[in-house]
Amino acid sequence: MKHLFGSKYLLKITGLNVEKLLNNLLIWNIKIFYVKRTEKGEFFLQTDYKSYRKLLVKTAKLCYNINVEKITGIMSVLLFCKRRIALVCCFFACLITYFISLNFVWKIEIYGTSVINKGQVITQLQDCGVNIGTLLKNVKPSDIEKILYTNIGQIGLVSVTKKGSTIIINIEEKVNFLENDYIPLISQFDGVITEIKAVTGTVVVKVGDTVKKGDILVQPYYIGKNGMQNIRPVAEIYADIESVGSLQYTENQTEYVRTGKEFSFKGYNLFGKTFLKVKEVKIFETYEVSTEEVVPFKNWIFPIKIVKTTYHQTKPMQVFYGFEEKSQELKQKSIDLAYSNLPRDSQVLEEKTIVSNINDVYYITTYLKSKRRIDLGE
Amino acid sequence: MRSFFDELAEMSGLPFDIINNGYKVVNFCGKSVFIEGFKSIISVEKEMVVLKLKKGRIKVCGEGLTIKDINLGQIFINGTIFCVEVV
Numbered sequence: 001m002k003h004l005f006g007s008k009y010l011l012k013i014t015g016l017n018v019e020k021l022l023n024n025l026l027i028w029n030i031k032i033f034y035v036k037r038t039e040k041g042e043f044f045l046q047t048d049y050k051s052y053r054k055l056l057v058k059t060a061k062l063c064y065n066i067n068v069e070k071i072t073g074i075m076s077v078l079l080f081c082k083r084r085i086a087l088v089c090c091f092f093a094c095l096i097t098y099f100i101s102l103n104f105v106w107k108i109e110i111y112g113t114s115v116i117n118k119g120q121v122i123t124q125l126q127d128c129g130v131n132i133g134t135l136l137k138n139v140k141p142s143d144i145e146k147i148l149y150t151n152i153g154q155i156g157l158v159s160v161t162k163k164g165s166t167i168i169i170n171i172e173e174k175v176n177f178l179e180n181d182y183i184p185l186i187s188q189f190d191g192v193i194t195e196i197k198a199v200t201g202t203v204v205v206k207v208g209d210t211v212k213k214g215d216i217l218v219q220p221y222y223i224g225k226n227g228m229q230n231i232r233p234v235a236e237i238y239a240d241i242e243s244v245g246s247l248q249y250t251e252n253q254t255e256y257v258r259t260g261k262e263f264s265f266k267g268y269n270l271f272g273k274t275f276l277k278v279k280e281v282k283i284f285e286t287y288e289v290s291t292e293e294v295v296p297f298k299n300w301i302f303p304i305k306i307v308k309t310t311y312h313q314t315k316p317m318q319v320f321y322g323f324e325e326k327s328q329e330l331k332q333k334s335i336d337l338a339y340s341n342l343p344r345d346s347q348v349l350e351e352k353t354i355v356s357n358i359n360d361v362y363y364i365t366t367y368l369k370s371k372r373r374i375d376l377g378e
Numbered sequence: 379m380r381s382f383f384d385e386l387a388e389m390s391g392l393p394f395d396i397i398n399n400g401y402k403v404v405n406f407c408g409k410s411v412f413i414e415g416f417k418s419i420i421s422v423e424k425e426m427v428v429l430k431l432k433k434g435r436i437k438v439c440g441e442g443l444t445i446k447d448i449n450l451g452q453i454f455i456n457g458t459i460f461c462v463e464v465v
Contacts, residue, residue, distance in 0.1 A: 023418045026450050035445035037422050 007075035009052045013043045015064035030055050049075055105134045105167055112171040116154050121169060124151050136162060144169075182230045185218040185375045187211045189343055191239030194371065201233030211239065217375055239374045241346060242367060245337030249330055249362040251323055256286060256314035269293070269305040284313040323362050327355070330364045338366040346370035401431050408459045411438055414452050427455055437463040 013021065018041060025032055035045045047055065052068075059066060071079065081088045108125065110118050125131065128147055130139050141160035148158050148169070157172035185201065190212045193205055201218040205211060218233040263283050267274045294306045323330075331353050342348070350369040355362060401415030413436060416429040422445065427438045443457035 019419050019421055022422070022448075026418075026448065029450075031449075032445075033447055035422065035448065037424060043422075 007049045007071060007073035009047050009049065009068055009075075010070040010072075011045055011047060011052070011055075012067045012069050013045065013064055014041055014067075015062075016041060018043050018064070021059070021062070021064055024058070025055065028054065028058050030058070044069070102165055103136050105130065105132055105136055105139060105165060107166040108132065108169070109166060110169045110171065112173065115173050116152060116171065120152060121148065121171070124148055125167075130167065136165065139167060182220040182232065184216045184220050185233045185235055185237070187213055187215045187217050187237075187239075187374045188376065189213055189239070189241050189372065189374045191241040191372070191374055193237060193239045193374075195236075195238040197236040199234040200231045201235060203235065205237070211374070235375060236373055237375045238371055240349070241343065241370050241372050241374070243338050243342040243346075243370065244368075245334045245339070245341060245366045247330055247334045247337070247364045249323060249326065249364065250360060251320055251362075252360070253319050253321060254316050255319045256288070257317050258288065259313045259315050261313040262310050264308055264310045267307045267309070269307050270303065274307060284311060286314045286316070288312045288314055327364075330362075331355070331366075334364045334366040338368045342368055342370055343372055346372040401436065403436070403462055405459060405462060408440075409456070410446070411455045411459050411462060412452070413438075413455070413462075416451060416453060429453065431464070435465045437461075437465055439463070 015021070018037075022032075022035065022043075030051045031047060032051070033046045035043060037043055056066065108122065108130075110121050113121065124147060125144065128144055130144060139162060141162065144160045145158050148160075148171075149155055154173050155171055156174040159170045161168050161170075191210075193207050193209045193211060196203055196205070196207060198218060200222070201220055202222055203218050205215070205217050211217070217237050218235045220233045221228050221230050223229075261284070269275075288311075290310045290312065292308045292310070294308065296304065296306060334353060335351070338351075348368055348370045351366065352368075353364065353366045355364050357363075401413065403414075404412040406412070413429060416431055416436065418430045420428040420430050420435060422443075424443055425439065425441060427443055427445070429436045429438075438455055439460045439462075440455075441458040441460070443455055443459075445453060446456045447454040
């Protein structure tokens, strides 16, 4: 503490026979530190305030020049303030003003209003005698809460607190239930219930139940002391949902290949409309059709196109594609199909792909087990 | 500190009056010197500090010498100490 609040004086002493002065200082019991000789007949030393005053008294009649080079500690602050009276006065004036102003209301903050008008709240406060500039000790939060709750019907809950020179009003508005709020919560998906978090209403299912889309999960009522009361049902219900993606594949497939025989028909096209087209006649039993457009006039003066329709005769051919070559591709297609059937925002828990062969037909099926909230739709 | 010096004095085996009335010098790694038992300061320079003892003088030679603390009979000198001589 002494170190923090004590003052140190750095003195420069010049004169003759300074060593004698040092010895005298010791005899007079004057504390000195950091004695340093800089030049002949010149010394620097440090001392505290009391010792400095004593030194000045004792050396008053002696022929030594004692100059104060530096002052550190509380004394330097006091000297600073002594030479700047105006600054000190202003500082104290500000301090006093601050402490006085702490006792008044300077701000009113209102939170939680959406239906209620803030002006309505402020008007009520003014009627209670609470306004900017009112003394804080005259503001009683509990009285204000009662008045606001009584006079503004839409307030469900209100709290008034004083923080510094601000009055904070937190309002919880009453919720107006509409007719449509008294409808039960219905399952939007098929699944097995795994978790129920009910807030209001009567839950009619339990964990482990299998529900289908459209089943009632929570009824919009509760049975209390006064009998059955309608209430808007609020709950979070999670279920395991299954999603399946299935494909079939045969190794022996029929493909149609062109025989080489073909027959063409021509027509003309102008601005997207076909004209002068020869009537197409079915010639081949199995065929492929190809269409070609030719622009006879390159300079676009006459934008007529010749449309040539060609029928290519085809014949069936048995082709063998082994399952092993296509298995990865098929499995991926099955997985993609299963995912496309999965509702959005589902959390996949398990994925299983099964391949089975029945009568040379491969069945690739992917089962996905996922978790999702079923009281909400997609 | 007195009890420490008393212990050392006992170990030295010197008579009590010599130990009590004499001077003591403690040199801390050549960076600081503590001297007890001097009578007065004869001279203080940057390279030399001379102190008067009851019998004789004690001279501290070095560089950048400053008196860190001084009381009646006790002095702490800081700086680069080259030698401490009793003359």
